[in-house]
Amino acid sequence: MKSGADEKIYVRYGADGHDGAMELLRAAGIANELKPGISVALKPNLVVAKPSSSGATTSPLVISGVVQFLRDCGVKTITIMEGSWVGDNTKRAWRVCGYDEIAKRYGVRLLDLKDDATRSFTVDGFDIDVCASALDAEYLINMPVLKGHCQTVMTCALKNLKGCLPDREKRRFHQAGLHRPIALLNTLLHPHLILVDALCGDISFEEGGNPVEMNRLILGRDPVKIDSYGASLLGISLGELSHVTMAETLGVGTTHIVDEDVIQIGRDGSRVVVGRLPGAARELAAYINEKDACSACYASLVHALYRLDKKILQRFTGDKRIKIGQGWRGAAGSGIGVGDCASGFVKRVPGCPPKADEIAKVLKERGELG
Numbered sequence: 001m002k003s004g005a006d007e008k009i010y011v012r013y014g015a016d017g018h019d020g021a022m023e024l025l026r027a028a029g030i031a032n033e034l035k036p037g038i039s040v041a042l043k044p045n046l047v048v049a050k051p052s053s054s055g056a057t058t059s060p061l062v063i064s065g066v067v068q069f070l071r072d073c074g075v076k077t078i079t080i081m082e083g084s085w086v087g088d089n090t091k092r093a094w095r096v097c098g099y100d101e102i103a104k105r106y107g108v109r110l111l112d113l114k115d116d117a118t119r120s121f122t123v124d125g126f127d128i129d130v131c132a133s134a135l136d137a138e139y140l141i142n143m144p145v146l147k148g149h150c151q152t153v154m155t156c157a158l159k160n161l162k163g164c165l166p167d168r169e170k171r172r173f174h175q176a177g178l179h180r181p182i183a184l185l186n187t188l189l190h191p192h193l194i195l196v197d198a199l200c201g202d203i204s205f206e207e208g209g210n211p212v213e214m215n216r217l218i219l220g221r222d223p224v225k226i227d228s229y230g231a232s233l234l235g236i237s238l239g240e241l242s243h244v245t246m247a248e249t250l251g252v253g254t255t256h257i258v259d260e261d262v263i264q265i266g267r268d269g270s271r272v273v274v275g276r277l278p279g280a281a282r283e284l285a286a287y288i289n290e291k292d293a294c295s296a297c298y299a300s301l302v303h304a305l306y307r308l309d310k311k312i313l314q315r316f317t318g319d320k321r322i323k324i325g326q327g328w329r330g331a332a333g334s335g336i337g338v339g340d341c342a343s344g345f346v347k348r349v350p351g352c353p354p355k356a357d358e359i360a361k362v363l364k365e366r367g368e369l370g
């Protein structure tokens with residue numbers, strides 16, 4: 001499964017999940033590896049029965065884009081498989097999250113992994129029962145949401161595979177601290193492809209409620225690399241993500257990313273509407289002087305600010321609020337500008353859009369703000 005293409009991460013900007021997913025799969029040349037008669041399984045994140053706008057679950061539009069692409073490639077057998085969190089019901093999630101509708105429209109099978117048979121393994125002294133249908137999938141596409149997590153700080157490709165466990169194992173994984181069991185699980189299950197829904201993930205909690213519109217989809221094959229990249233978008237250091245670094249140690253993938261590994265496609269055409277921001281994003285707007293900012297760019301700044309100490313945030317009030325957005329093009333002066341559009345300020349974070357970790361690094365720097 002490993003090949004030169006494993007090195008690449010494809011990022012497609014924009015809010016349109018359906019067309020975006022199709023464009024991303026085309027750009028990565030995925031049609032070439034779908035041999036005639038192949039059956040494909042999709043593993044989304046439906047941890048709870050909440051719509052994707054909550055920031056918790058994989059958008060049905062991203063799923064429909066992948067299904068449409070597969071159908072266009074002649075794939076006849078497609079299964080969407082998931083087992084919601086212990087406290088929720090997968091079949092309810094199918095309905096609430098719009099998957100029933102997709103299944104009907106495209107003739108796709110929905111498989112509740114809570115009903116699936118399991119097989120037992122022992123990895124590094126840790127026993128794991130894994131759902132057989134996930135293990136046996138001929139071509140498995142892991143489709144996580146990039147979002148915060150109350151226990152593992154972030155959840156993305158590696159942790160999404162926990163949905164391929166029976167409920168008893170999910171409980172045991174939590175009791176064992178999640179990080180190591182997740183890393184070990186990823187030595188058993190090897191999805192052929194990962195397509196991350198980073199359109200709208202929660203800033204801190206896997207069950208949603210504080211969504212941030214990041215407006216991008218991410219495709220790759222190495223789950224460690226994908227998670228490392230996702231962490232940089234959320235401004236989270238790898239030091240906080242033991243499951244990612246443990247997975248690297250176990251040979252699942254690499255945390256090493258260079259700029260040439262990331263192929264960026266398109267632009268986010270949508271603009272943030274600050275007055276409509278929910279929860280944490282609205283509170284953080286107090287530190288931002290936004291003029292016509294793209295949602296993707298604004299999301300990077302929100303994630304960076306969320307991870308900063310309150311004392312640091314206090315530097316960015318009044319006329320020292322952080323400038324961001326296309327309305328700052330050509331402007332110059334004191335203060336901090338985020339993104340290429342606001343590059344005329346004394347301190348600046350280049351990028352279109354920049355990543356949250358790059359923004360946080362500059363915001364943490366002491367010294368004159370101009």
Ligand code: SF4
Pocket residue numbers: 292293294296297298324325326338339340341342351352353354
């Ligand atoms: S730098 Fe400007 S054009 Fe680029 S994402 Fe940010 S606001 Fe949009």
